[in-house]
Amino acid sequence: MTLLYSEVEEELRAAVRALLADRCPPSAVLARAGEGPAHDPGLWKALAGDIGVAGLLVPEELGGAGATPREAAVVLEELGRGVAPVPYLTSSVMATKALLGAGTGAAAALLGPIAEGETTAALAVSLATSPYAAPPDAVRAADGVLTGRVTAVAGADVADVLVVPASGALYAVETGDADVRPVVSLDVTRPVAVVTFDAAPATLVAPDLASLRGALELGAGLLASEQLGVAEWCLTSTVAYVKERRQFARPVGSFQAIKHRLADLWLAVVQARAAARNAAEALTTGVDTSTAVPVAQAWCGSVAVRAAEECLQLHGGIGMTWEHPLHLFLKRAKAAEIALGTPGDHREALAGPAGLPAPA
Amino acid sequence: MTAVTVDEAALKERAREFLAGHDPAAMERLEFLRARYDAGLAWVHFPPGLGGLGAPRGLQVVVEREFDGTPQLDVGKQGIGLGMAAPTVLTFGTEEQKHRFLRPLWTGEEIWCQLFSEPGAGSDLATLATRAVRDGDEWVVDGQKVWTSGAHLARWAILVARTDPDVPKHRGLTYFVCDMHAPGVEVRPLRQVTGEAEFNEVFLTGVRLPDTLRLGAVGDGWRVAQTTLMNERVAIGGTPGRRGGGMTALVAEAWRARPELRTHDLHRRLLELWVEAEVTRLAAVRLREQLAAGAPGPEGSGMKLAFARLNQALSGVEVELLREEGLEYDDWTFRRSDTVDFVGRGPGYRYLRAKGNSIEGGTSEILRTIIAERVLGLPAEPRVDKDVPWKDLPR
Numbered sequence: 001m002t003l004l005y006s007e008v009e010e011e012l013r014a015a016v017r018a019l020l021a022d023r024c025p026p027s028a029v030l031a032r033a034g035e036g037p038a039h040d041p042g043l044w045k046a047l048a049g050d051i052g053v054a055g056l057l058v059p060e061e062l063g064g065a066g067a068t069p070r071e072a073a074v075v076l077e078e079l080g081r082g083v084a085p086v087p088y089l090t091s092s093v094m095a096t097k098a099l100l101g102a103g104t105g106a107a108a109a110l111l112g113p114i115a116e117g118e119t120t121a122a123l124a125v126s127l128a129t130s131p132y133a134a135p136p137d138a139v140r141a142a143d144g145v146l147t148g149r150v151t152a153v154a155g156a157d158v159a160d161v162l163v164v165p166a167s168g169a170l171y172a173v174e175t176g177d178a179d180v181r182p183v184v185s186l187d188v189t190r191p192v193a194v195v196t197f198d199a200a201p202a203t204l205v206a207p208d209l210a211s212l213r214g215a216l217e218l219g220a221g222l223l224a225s226e227q228l229g230v231a232e233w234c235l236t237s238t239v240a241y242v243k244e245r246r247q248f249a250r251p252v253g254s255f256q257a258i259k260h261r262l263a264d265l266w267l268a269v270v271q272a273r274a275a276a277r278n279a280a281e282a283l284t285t286g287v288d289t290s291t292a293v294p295v296a297q298a299w300c301g302s303v304a305v306r307a308a309e310e311c312l313q314l315h316g317g318i319g320m321t322w323e324h325p326l327h328l329f330l331k332r333a334k335a336a337e338i339a340l341g342t343p344g345d346h347r348e349a350l351a352g353p354a355g356l357p358a359p360a
Numbered sequence: 361m362t363a364v365t366v367d368e369a370a371l372k373e374r375a376r377e378f379l380a381g382h383d384p385a386a387m388e389r390l391e392f393l394r395a396r397y398d399a400g401l402a403w404v405h406f407p408p409g410l411g412g413l414g415a416p417r418g419l420q421v422v423v424e425r426e427f428d429g430t431p432q433l434d435v436g437k438q439g440i441g442l443g444m445a446a447p448t449v450l451t452f453g454t455e456e457q458k459h460r461f462l463r464p465l466w467t468g469e470e471i472w473c474q475l476f477s478e479p480g481a482g483s484d485l486a487t488l489a490t491r492a493v494r495d496g497d498e499w500v501v502d503g504q505k506v507w508t509s510g511a512h513l514a515r516w517a518i519l520v521a522r523t524d525p526d527v528p529k530h531r532g533l534t535y536f537v538c539d540m541h542a543p544g545v546e547v548r549p550l551r552q553v554t555g556e557a558e559f560n561e562v563f564l565t566g567v568r569l570p571d572t573l574r575l576g577a578v579g580d581g582w583r584v585a586q587t588t589l590m591n592e593r594v595a596i597g598g599t600p601g602r603r604g605g606g607m608t609a610l611v612a613e614a615w616r617a618r619p620e621l622r623t624h625d626l627h628r629r630l631l632e633l634w635v636e637a638e639v640t641r642l643a644a645v646r647l648r649e650q651l652a653a654g655a656p657g658p659e660g661s662g663m664k665l666a667f668a669r670l671n672q673a674l675s676g677v678e679v680e681l682l683r684e685e686g687l688e689y690d691d692w693t694f695r696r697s698d699t700v701d702f703v704g705r706g707p708g709y710r711y712l713r714a715k716g717n718s719i720e721g722g723t724s725e726i727l728r729t730i731i732a733e734r735v736l737g738l739p740a741e742p743r744v745d746k747d748v749p750w751k752d753l754p755r
C-alpha cells in the first residue's frame with residue numbers, strides 16, 4: 001500500500017492538467033457559466049477520447065484502459081482543480097461502474113463506446129443519494145418500458161444513455177426516449193436535471209441493484225479526490241492572492257490572523273490528500289472500503305467547503321463578485337458536500353467500523 | 361566497516377545473521393544492545409561505524425520487525441537523546457564527538473536532556489540569556505533553563521548559550537554539549553498543573569565546559585538548533601499509530617463500557633474526532649512514506665499541530681462523558697515522573713496533561729507561523745528585533 005502518487009499517475013495528471021490549462025482555465029469556465037449550459041463538449045471529447053480518461057476503469061477486453069480507481073482519482077483531482085464542466089464522475093465513474101458490475105452482455109455492449117468516449121452515460125439517480133440509504137425506487141418497469149420521475153440527476157443533460165434503477169433492476173434508456181429538464185442549479189458547472197420516463201423503451205442491463213451500490217460507493221470514494229482538487233485550487237489561489245494584495249502598506253498575507261487561518265487550512269488539505277489517496281487505494285484493492293470511503297468523504301466534503309469559504313473571505317470584496325472565478329469552486333464544493341451522502345451521513349456510517357455505537 | 365549495498369532483503373539477512381550469533385536470552389541487555397549498535401543495526405540510516413549502514417531511513421521498520429521480542433530501548437527516558445541530540449551530533453559533531461556520544465546515547469547508558477527554553481525565552485528562543493564566556497580552552501556558563509525533562513537522570517545535555525551579546529540575537533548563539541555532572545549544575549523539579557514534576561528547572565552557575573564540547577562553530581548555534589527542533593517536531597508528531605489508537609482508544613473504551621452515559625451530542629462529536637484522528641493518522645503514514653525518501657521537512661510541524669488539537673479535544677470529551685466521575689482526580693501528589701502516562705493515569709490527568717501538547721516543542725501558534733512562512737511562502741511579519749544587537753533589545 002502507498003499513499004503517494006506513482007510515476008504513471010503523475011504522467012496522467014500532467015496530461016490532464018496541460019489540456020485543462022490550454023482549453024478550460026477558470027476564466028473560460030466562468031465565461032460559459034450562467035450563459036446557458038456550462039458543459040464543454042469539445043473539451044470532453046479531447047479528454048475522453050484523446051487522453052482516454054473515459055475508459056480508465058473499463059477492462060481492456062471491453063475496450064478500456066484497464067486502469068484502477070487510483071488513476072481515476074488523479075483525473076478527478078485535476079478536474080476538481082479546474083471545476084471542469086465535463087461529465088467524468090457521472091459517466092466514466094458512476095454509470096460505468098454500474099454497468100461493469102452488471103455482468104450482462106447488454107451492459108458490456110454499452111461499455112465499449114463509453115470507454116471510447118463516443119457515448120456518454122449517466123446514472124439516473126439523484127446526486128444527493130446516500131450510499132447508505134435504501135436503493136431508489138422512483139421508476140417502475142413493466143413490459144420493457146419505464147415510467148417515473150427522478151429529480152436532481154447530474155450529467156443527464158449531456159448523456160446519450162441513461163442507466164436507470166427501476167423495480168429492483170437496472171435498465172438502459174436512450175436519453176432521447178426520456179424527458180430531461182435541466183434545473184437552475186447551485187453548482188453551475190455540474191447542473192442537475194429532472195428526468196421523466198413516460199413508458200420509455202428500456203433494455204434490461206442487470207437483474208438486480210447490486211452494482212448500483214458499488215457505483216455509489218465508488219462515486220463517493222472518488223468524489224473525495226475531486227473535492228481535494230477543489231480545496232487545493234482554493235488554497236493555492238488564496239495564498240497567491242494574500243501575497244499580492246496590500247493593505248496598511250503590507251501584503252495582507254503577512255498578518256498573523258491570515259497566516260494562521262491558512263496554516264490550518266493547509267493542514268486540513270494535507271489530511272484530505274491522505275484520506276482521498278487512502279480511499280482510492282481501498283477501492284483499488286477492495287480492502288477496507290467500508291471505512292476508507294466514509295472517512296474520505298466525511299473529511300474531504302467538509303474541507304472543500306471550508307477551503308472555498310476561506311477563499312472567498314480572504315479575497316475580501318473581489319471574492320464576492322461574479323467576475324472572480326472562485327464562486328464556481330464554492331458552488332461546486334457546497335453541492336458536492338451534499339452529493340452521494342453528506343459528511344454527517346458518512347460519519348454515521350462509521351459508528352460501526354469505529355466501534356462507537358449510537359446512544360439507545 | 362565498509363558501506364554495503366543495503367536493500368530490504370540484505371537488511372533482513374544481516375539482522376537474522378546477527379540474531380543467530382547473539383542470543384538475547386543468553387546475554388546482558390546492555391551487552392546485546394552494544395553488539396547490535398556495532399553491527400550497524402541500531403539506526404540503519406546512520407553511517408557505518410556509528411550504529412548504521414547508510415541505508416534509507418524507511419528500512420528501519422524491517423530491522424525493528426526482526427528485533428521484535430529482543431531487548432528494546434527505553435524511548436521514554438531516551439527520547440531527547442534519540443530524537444534530538446543524536447541527529448544534531450550526527451550533523452554537526454566532529455568525528456571524535458560522534459564516536460564518543462552516539463553509542464552510549466543509543467544503548468541508553470547515557471541519558472540526554474535539552475537545555476533550550478528559559479524563563480525569558482520560550483517561543484522567542486533566540487532571545488535566550490544564558491551566557492557562555494570563553495576562558496582559554498574552556499567556556500564558563502551562567503544562566504537558568506526551564507522545562508527540562510529528564511535533567512535529573514541526564515549525563516549530558518544539548519545546550520544553547522549566548523556567546524556574543526553585541527550582535528543581533530540569532531547570530532550570537534553557540535551550541536554545546538553540557539556535562540550535567542559538572543560543578544555548578546543544579547537541577548530542581550518543577551511542579552506542573554497535573555500535580556507531579558515531569559520537568560525541571562536547571563540553574564547553571566559558573567559551569568566550566570571544555571571547548572571540545574562545542575557542537576558546530578562559535579556563533580552558529582541557531583542553525584544547529586534548527587536541526588534539533590525540526591527533528592523534535594517529527595519525533596512528537598510523525599509517528600503514525602494504529603487506527604483508533606492512542607487517545608481515541610481511551611475515549612472509545614469509556615464510550616463502549618458505559619452505554620448509560622451516551623448522548624447524541626457526544627456521539628456526533630466523538631465521530632467527528634474519530635474521523636479527524638483517522639485522517640491525521642493517514643497523513644502521518646503518508647509523511648512517513650515521504651520521509652523514507654528524504655529528510656524531515658516542515659510537514660512535521662503540521663502533524664504536531666494536529667495531534668495536539670486531537671489529544672485536547674478527545675480528553676475533554678472523555679471527562680465530560682464521565683459526568684460524576686469526571687469530577688474526581690486520581691492523584692495530586694508532588695512527585696517526579698519520567699514519562700507522560702496517558703494510559704495508566706485517569707481522565708483528569710489526560711485532560712490536564714494534553715494542555716501541554718500545544719505548548720511543548722513549539723506552541724501551536726509558532727507552528728502555524730512556521731507553516732505559513734516556510735510551506736506556504738507567506739511574507740514574514742515586520743520584525744523590530746532582527747538587526748538590533750541582543751544587548752540593546754528591550755527586556
